[in-house]
Amino acid sequence: MVTLKDVARQAGLSVTTVSRALNAYDDVAAETRAHVERVASELGYHPNHIARSLQGTRAYAVGLVIPQLVHRYVDSFWQEFIAGVTSTCGEAGFDLVLCTGKDLHAEQAHYQRLVRTRRVDGVILCDARVRDQRISFLRQSHAPFVAFGRVLGHDDFSWVDVDGTTGVRTAVDYLLSLGHRRIGYLGTPTAFSFTHFRHEGYVDALFAAGLDYDERLILEDLDVASELQAPIMELMNLQEPPTALIACADYLAAGALRAVRSLGIRVPEDLSLVAFDDTLVSQHTEPPMTSIRQDNQLIGSRVATVLIQQLLGDGLPPSHELIQPSLVVRQSTAPLPAA
Amino acid sequence: MVTLKDVARQAGLSVTTVSRALNAYDDVAAETRAHVERVASELGYHPNHIARSLQGTRAYAVGLVIPQLVHRYVDSFWQEFIAGVTSTCGEAGFDLVLCTGKDLHAEQAHYQRLVRTRRVDGVILCDARVRDQRISFLRQSHAPFVAFGRVLGHDDFSWVDVDGTTGVRTAVDYLLSLGHRRIGYLGTPTAFSFTHFRHEGYVDALFAAGLDYDERLILEDLDVASELQAPIMELMNLQEPPTALIACADYLAAGALRAVRSLGIRVPEDLSLVAFDDTLVSQHTEPPMTSIRQDNQLIGSRVATVLIQQLLGDGLPPSHELIQPSLVVRQSTAPLPAA
DNA sequence: CTCGCGTTCCAAAACGTTTCGGACAGATTA
């Protein structure tokens, strides 16, 4: 490995000067700098990140802890997100250090270790929860971090989020424009922060249209484990069943699709269905689903950008960024048939 | 941050002794060791990986470079694989350092930097190619590495692979058992090493059954960009069209499904279809597809295990591990109807 | 008593970098 010392010897200068030349300090002559740069590139010098970060300045790495059990239903979220993070990090000369935690507590321990040990300069936090112990911890330990997902009432840290409220609202508006008036709602687990924003979009849209909020049309806190069959059956057997359904995740939409089909209900003829996420799942069902699409790679990229800005420019105020999802219309939605 | 020095001061010993006590050297008295361990845990001491790796022993990290553009068609492979790697690494006290490269050359540059700079102790290589420059590079630079995917004729490095030959062969045998005799084949890009092993399974099975290898039934080197519609149409318009098709990737199977459906061909009544990978895609098509399943998380886990063994136990011979895929039978395959 | 040996401990160097505090020369100012 070619070190600073090698460059210094070859250039006939001290290690200090070489370091300062390479790091754009202004107390080195332009000529000297040019010489150093030439020698460095001739020798194929690359700075040793490890030594750098030991020294205390910067590790040139950011940390991310992901859940240990990647449920298949989340589809390709993580890999798209990670691809976004790493490619943006790479451009800025940062690496991504990845760990898994079996639960939130383990995740927190990893974050602690990563920042305490200076293995990373800052961390990325995902899946923000309504009351998130990890966030409290990171705030109080003064570790630079950016979250994917906001938490209601906490604007003292940086986050990037998808505007789920507008996303759902757009979807409901679209269903309204097709003539639907009884629109059911399938919600994701309430522990997740985004769940509430999506719900808000549903409420807003109904309110704006002057429609009642009918609790019987709402199923909440659905995770993959919960059996959708029974609640969906109950929903569709109401005196006035919904003519459209908005599912806040692709896996819920796919499950609902199977459930209603088993009841002999056709999509979209008898029931319109809108999904959220637009993963491969919603694209390959029969019929392919209308879905609210969020660009996960873009999200990862934005999160990384914000974090790196935060790391390089010191003491920036928290930044908040809302990314707009888009409605992808496919064949699971249709105009309300004249009854 | 609590350092070795803090522990030493608190314990009334030298840094050296504390270090050696904690690292199970045998030149420290049992009593002293116990004392040191108690003080260390009281103070909440955790070794600084950065300093360790600077010192030259071990970085406690492994590297992985993934493609920059994660095609959505690969579905959730990367995230499952990464989840397997990180959870196994975590148990052994290793982190995963992740980068992206826009092409193989960029990937190689990252690998070089990671190992040269001692940022990682070893690396994982994925998507082994038929003639893989990255592998030649890693071999000659004596960097410990494990590949996911073997390369024909090179057993001088450790790899973990899926037995695609047996996988495809099992699938073909299954189709044969259903009475099919004209079985078409849709192959993945030939640059990938696994493509050839899968192909071999196809050939083997036909040969064992005493069937001819009919080139007209074979479509090769199909990537997602290539339009499947035309070649599939040509295939199905043969005088004796295939009654079953084995597609070496889910995305190919899904594409083929759409293509044949547009020709008015029903699956599985007119044509049986087998996919490879068993991602969510093949599970959510209509009909859900029979697919050869590989456990990506397990693969990641095995790769990590092998690499870490290699790192801890020095100078082990290369290890080779073949993981068996399994055939998941769903509704895209049916017995050959009596003509 | 002296020598050698085993046990237990430690000081110091090393890894590659950044940074603090100054050194030195030449130019400018009083």
Added chain:
DNA sequence: TAATCTGTCCGAAACGTTTTGGAACGCGAG
């Protein structure tokens, strides 16, 4: 002329760890 400033450069310390090469001690053997 002497003092101050400016532009360049550098020595040495520091980051937290591991490792090398002893040192100090007690003990049994010669």
